[in-house]
Amino acid sequence: MTPLARILSARIAEEGPISLADYMAECLLHPRHGYYATRDPLGAAGDFTTAPEISQMFGEMLGLCLAQAWLDQGKPAPYVLAEAGPGRGTLMADILRAIRAVPGMSEAAQVHLVEASPTLRACQHEKLGDAVTWHDTVATLPDAPLFLVANEFLDALPIRQFVRHGAGWRERQVGLKDGALAFGLGPEIARPMLSHRLPDTAEGDIVEICPAATAIAGAIAERIARRGGVALFVDYGGWRSRGDTFQAVRRHRPVDPLDAPGEADLTAHVDFEALALAAKAAGSAVTAMTPQGVFLERLGITARARTLARGMTDAALASHVAAHRRLTHPEEMGQVFKIIACHPIGRPAPPGLDPAT
Numbered sequence: 001m002t003p004l005a006r007i008l009s010a011r012i013a014e015e016g017p018i019s020l021a022d023y024m025a026e027c028l029l030h031p032r033h034g035y036y037a038t039r040d041p042l043g044a045a046g047d048f049t050t051a052p053e054i055s056q057m058f059g060e061m062l063g064l065c066l067a068q069a070w071l072d073q074g075k076p077a078p079y080v081l082a083e084a085g086p087g088r089g090t091l092m093a094d095i096l097r098a099i100r101a102v103p104g105m106s107e108a109a110q111v112h113l114v115e116a117s118p119t120l121r122a123c124q125h126e127k128l129g130d131a132v133t134w135h136d137t138v139a140t141l142p143d144a145p146l147f148l149v150a151n152e153f154l155d156a157l158p159i160r161q162f163v164r165h166g167a168g169w170r171e172r173q174v175g176l177k178d179g180a181l182a183f184g185l186g187p188e189i190a191r192p193m194l195s196h197r198l199p200d201t202a203e204g205d206i207v208e209i210c211p212a213a214t215a216i217a218g219a220i221a222e223r224i225a226r227r228g229g230v231a232l233f234v235d236y237g238g239w240r241s242r243g244d245t246f247q248a249v250r251r252h253r254p255v256d257p258l259d260a261p262g263e264a265d266l267t268a269h270v271d272f273e274a275l276a277l278a279a280k281a282a283g284s285a286v287t288a289m290t291p292q293g294v295f296l297e298r299l300g301i302t303a304r305a306r307t308l309a310r311g312m313t314d315a316a317l318a319s320h321v322a323a324h325r326r327l328t329h330p331e332e333m334g335q336v337f338k339i340i341a342c343h344p345i346g347r348p349a350p351p352g353l354d355p356a357t
Helices: 003-015 020-029 056-072 090-099 118-128 192-197 211-227 272-281 292-298 301-309 314-328
Strands: 079-084 109-114 133-135 146-151 160-165 168-177 180-189 206-209 229-238 247-250 253-255 265-267 337-343
Touching: 003 020, 003 168, 003 180, 020 160, 020 168, 020 265, 056 090, 056 146, 056 229, 056 292, 056 301, 056 314, 079 090, 090 109, 090 118, 090 146, 109 118, 146 211, 192 206, 211 229, 211 272, 211 337, 229 272, 272 337, 292 301, 292 314, 292 337, 301 314
Parallel strands: 079 109, 079 146, 109 133, 146 229
Antiparallel strands: 160 168, 160 206, 168 180, 229 337, 247 253, 247 265
């Protein structure tokens, strides 16, 4: 039993079962034993690999997207160039390199990172240097035009799960069974926030909500509607939540989410419909959800891959080709990962993404 498992078991024994959201928050962000507070989870030596760590092309394409949006909005200066959940800083480094080709854009940028992990902040400082300001939440970002990227950030925010039971819902919880952590269900309660899901769900269906994700999307969209800019949300998920997507990964393999609290990455699929509704309610325009592979191809990733491949041979070339495939192919990350963006009403949608219909 991990140290965090003992803490959670004692809490549940005294107070009763906890929500899945509470469990995720403790596992990921506990100040002493939380997953993100204690390690660098990325890369071959970690537990998972994100798109920026696969190839520089990913960050370059996002940088080009932001650059065109900046030009379309009249080159605001200064502006906030921000990333939520910036990992090791690799994506921001690639974005900064890409936008250097756009006169005035680098000079006007004020780089801000939203990162709660001290370990990852140290990695980001090593990669990006001193010209960065860190934040614990998006709420403290400067009140200025905002050009923001959030790649695999929302999937790690705590979710709640509800199981359809008649005309009501039972919340999935984490409790104790024979001294070990176990899933259970709370009492049946009418949930007004889920009343719109009664027509498209059946008995036993699971619906997931992520209050933190919709709150963050709404806050960012409100800022963009008022001050200008664009936000790109890149994550795995789909349109309208249904089913159990809660999962744990350790050493690049799926594991039981209750087995080793604090020792595995916990995530869930992002409900892009909920994000879009929150952003629209905040006054922003929202693009249609676009698969990552389609987005990257529209921005020219294949041409960039061919340019980078010049002079490569043998293992280096094979690795480069494999990285392009992994980012774009429908059977790899190209389909399961999606992108939506919010931007000011009346301004062009960012390139690579379909405008909302």
